[in-house]
Amino acid sequence: MSTKASRAAARLMISPSVILLLGWMLIPLGLTLYFSVLRYNLLMPGDNPFVGFENYSYFLTDPGFTAAIWNTLALVLGVLVITIIGGILLALLLDQPMWGQGIVRILVIAPFFVMPTVSALVWKNMFLNPVNGLFAHLFKALGLEPFDFLAQAPLLSIIGIVSWQWLPFATLILLTALQSLDSEQLEAAEMDGAKPLSRFWYIMLPHLARAITVVVLIQTIFLLSVFAEILVTTNGGPGYASTNLTYLIYVQSLLQYDVGMGSAGGVVAIILANIVAIFLMRMIGKNLEA
Amino acid sequence: MGKITLSQVTKSFGDVQVIPPLDLEINDGEFVVFVGPSGCGKSTLLRLIAGLEDVSSGRIDIDGAEATELPPAKRRLAMVFQSYALYPHMSVRKNIAFPMKMANVPEDEQKRRIDSAAKALNLSDYLDRKPGQLSGGQRQRVAIGRAIVREPAAFLFDEPLSNLDAALRVGMRLEISELHERLATTMIYVTHDQVEAMTMADKIVVLRAGHIEQVGSPLELYRAPRNLFVAGFIGSPKMNFIEGQTAEAHGAHTIGIRPEHIEVSATEGMWQGRVAVSEHLGSDSFFHVHDTGLADVITVRASGEIGFRHGDTIFLTPREDQLHRFGADGLRM
Numbered sequence: 221m222s223t224k225a226s227r228a229a230a231r232l233m234i235s236p237s238v239i240l241l242l243g244w245m246l247i248p249l250g251l252t253l254y255f256s257v258l259r260y261n262l263l264m265p266g267d268n269p270f271v272g273f274e275n276y277s278y279f280l281t282d283p284g285f286t287a288a289i290w291n292t293l294a295l296v297l298g299v300l301v302i303t304i305i306g307g308i309l310l311a312l313l314l315d316q317p318m319w320g321q322g323i324v325r326i327l328v329i330a331p332f333f334v335m336p337t338v339s340a341l342v343w344k345n346m347f348l349n350p351v352n353g354l355f356a357h358l359f360k361a362l363g364l365e366p367f368d369f370l371a372q373a374p375l376l377s378i379i380g381i382v383s384w385q386w387l388p389f390a391t392l393i394l395l396t397a398l399q400s401l402d403s404e405q406l407e408a409a410e411m412d413g414a415k416p417l418s419r420f421w422y423i424m425l426p427h428l429a430r431a432i433t434v435v436v437l438i439q440t441i442f443l444l445s446v447f448a449e450i451l452v453t454t455n456g457g458p459g460y461a462s463t464n465l466t467y468l469i470y471v472q473s474l475l476q477y478d479v480g481m482g483s484a485g486g487v488v489a490i491i492l493a494n495i496v497a498i499f500l501m502r503m504i505g506k507n508l509e510a
Numbered sequence: 511m512g513k514i515t516l517s518q519v520t521k522s523f524g525d526v527q528v529i530p531p532l533d534l535e536i537n538d539g540e541f542v543v544f545v546g547p548s549g550c551g552k553s554t555l556l557r558l559i560a561g562l563e564d565v566s567s568g569r570i571d572i573d574g575a576e577a578t579e580l581p582p583a584k585r586r587l588a589m590v591f592q593s594y595a596l597y598p599h600m601s602v603r604k605n606i607a608f609p610m611k612m613a614n615v616p617e618d619e620q621k622r623r624i625d626s627a628a629k630a631l632n633l634s635d636y637l638d639r640k641p642g643q644l645s646g647g648q649r650q651r652v653a654i655g656r657a658i659v660r661e662p663a664a665f666l667f668d669e670p671l672s673n674l675d676a677a678l679r680v681g682m683r684l685e686i687s688e689l690h691e692r693l694a695t696t697m698i699y700v701t702h703d704q705v706e707a708m709t710m711a712d713k714i715v716v717l718r719a720g721h722i723e724q725v726g727s728p729l730e731l732y733r734a735p736r737n738l739f740v741a742g743f744i745g746s747p748k749m750n751f752i753e754g755q756t757a758e759a760h761g762a763h764t765i766g767i768r769p770e771h772i773e774v775s776a777t778e779g780m781w782q783g784r785v786a787v788s789e790h791l792g793s794d795s796f797f798h799v800h801d802t803g804l805a806d807v808i809t810v811r812a813s814g815e816i817g818f819r820h821g822d823t824i825f826l827t828p829r830e831d832q833l834h835r836f837g838a839d840g841l842r843m
């Protein structure tokens with residue numbers, strides 16, 4: 221795209237998709253902003269008067285709000301830490317030449333194909349259930365009291381479930397990154413006297429930096445909006461112990477038929493997501509530059 | 511310091527034996543070049559010496575001590591890879607410092623060695639750049655710098671110049687030769703380019719399919735190639751081979767004559783032919799002569815003043831004292 225004519229043509233040709241995308245995003249965003257300043261409850265039909273920031277102040281002073289913010293951050297951070305450390309270890313393992321490599325790789329990736337509702341139900345009923353769950357049996361076999369994960373450690377349980385779902389994604393991205401590492405670099409490091417741990421730390425990890433950044437950014441987007449896993453396991457409880465922002469908005473708007481309040485919550489969530497995004501780009505964005 | 515001995519070393523990948531039993535002695539301070547066509551096992555041999563591959567059988571001694579089972583880091587050898595294998599996220603300084611950092615060399619000693627290597631290799635202005643911001647020749651120098659600071663018993667080079675353009679290649683060739691003169695450390699240098707081998711080596715090892723075809727100084731190989739393969743591989747342009755009656759007249763199955771050992775004339779000579787292609791380099795001229803009845807093409811090298819054109823008749827006279835005679839088994843007679 222060097223000449224003026226070709227640049228103009230390019231602009232013209234991409235304009236339909238740009239306009240479509242803008243409409244696709246701006247109209248819902250505009251409506252959300254509009255609803256968030258109305259008193260708009262489906263249980264109280266009638267006119268929907270303008271109330272300014274009333275919805276926001278209700279949402280922000282909701283007893284669950286602070287808890288939901290911290291839970292959201294804990295969920296995102298916890299899953300990121302687990303999936304990245306676990307993903308690196310798994311990728312290192314899968315990168316070793318071994319028998320049945322293809323099948324093992326497919327098996328490792330499998331959890332990613334299970335939809336969140338199903339995997340959360342499987343975890344809830346088959347693993348974490350204090351009576352019938354595998355963990356309960358394991359605890360009993362060891363002579364311990366069964367532990368009711370979802371009641372005693374609801375947020376940790378959800379972090380575990382979500383990590384299990386996202387581990388394959390992280391592993392896959394990190395594995396491909398690892399495979400793109402020039403083996404001569406590792407050999408050079410070996411000849412330079414670097415022990416395996418030093419080779420990992422000085423050669424492999426810097427090489428993985430970009431892939432790790434990609435994993436962090438993509439996962440953060442999805443982890444900020446975890447919902448199904450909470451709905452089918454703990455319902456956000458006990459109390460607000462496992463309510464994140466997405467779930468709180470659901471409780472506020474859908475359960476109480478309050479469109480205005482839900483919209484306000486949505487706007488708050490957008491702002492939070494952007495704050496997180498700015499922090500992330502500041503911290504690790506430079507890894508993406510070539 | 512850097513004497514390396516291979517005894518009955520073999521290497522197989524699965525069922526394929528890439529290196530059949532091989533003996534080789536490399537003396538301290540020698541510049542040894544492994545040369546041979548692509549895929550003949552030069553890199554494999556170098557990697558066996560480096561310890562990056564395990565030998566299938568046989569024994570390797572370095573400095574008089576057995577090193578067959580020693581890990582690469584313990585062999586005190588430094589290797590310069592074809593791809594340079596620089597660490598892309600580290601600055602030039604950190605790249606060069608890396609082996610010393612791994613060996614816990616004190617900081618001030620590290621600095622001293624980096625500065626002297628950078629000075630010797632003209633890298634002082636680039637120490638804080640990343641490898642990605644350097645040209646091919648500079649990267650090559652960084653790789654050499656990283657090898658030098660380890661003060662190794664021997665340097666191993668695997669086709670280090672093959673990624674450089676022709677002009678840089680000549681320059682780096684000289685620099686590596688100078689480096690060898692200055693350090694007087696053993697160097698093993700792998701290449702498929704016989705010009706590099708001839709110009710740099712104290713000792714050339716010619717390999718074919720893992721076999722050592724001949725070991726000797728460049729001039730020994732040039733003057734007395736042991737077989738047809740070495741005769742054809744060493745020297746540029748290639749030696750001419752003539753079979754049939756002409757060869758039998760000399761009591762051989764094949765005779766070889768180098769292009770520079772044939773006199774040319776427009777009027778008289780032993781063989782007559784027609785010039786197909788003439789290449790004028792200024793200092794020399796190469797003529798590719800057809801229709802001699804001896805071989806498909808005979809290449810001759812004459813001084814630059816001599817001008818034959820395409821289609822001209824040319825007379826060739828080989829210098830009898832420079833004829834190489836080979837038997838039916840391909841060996842020198």
Ligand SMILES: Nc1ncnc2c1ncn2[C@@H]1O[C@H](COP(=O)(O)OP(=O)(O)O)[C@@H](O)[C@H]1O
Pocket residue numbers: 523528546547548549550551552553554555
């Ligand atoms: N890791 C390996 N596995 C199987 N075969 C190999 C391996 N490395 C090299 N070879 C084979 O060994 C032969 C020699 O290779 P190499 O030493 O790289 O040749 P050169 O460096 O002389 O071009 C080649 O035929 C190559 O295919």
Ligand SMILES: [Mg+2]
Pocket residue numbers: 552553554669
């Ligand atoms: Mg090679």
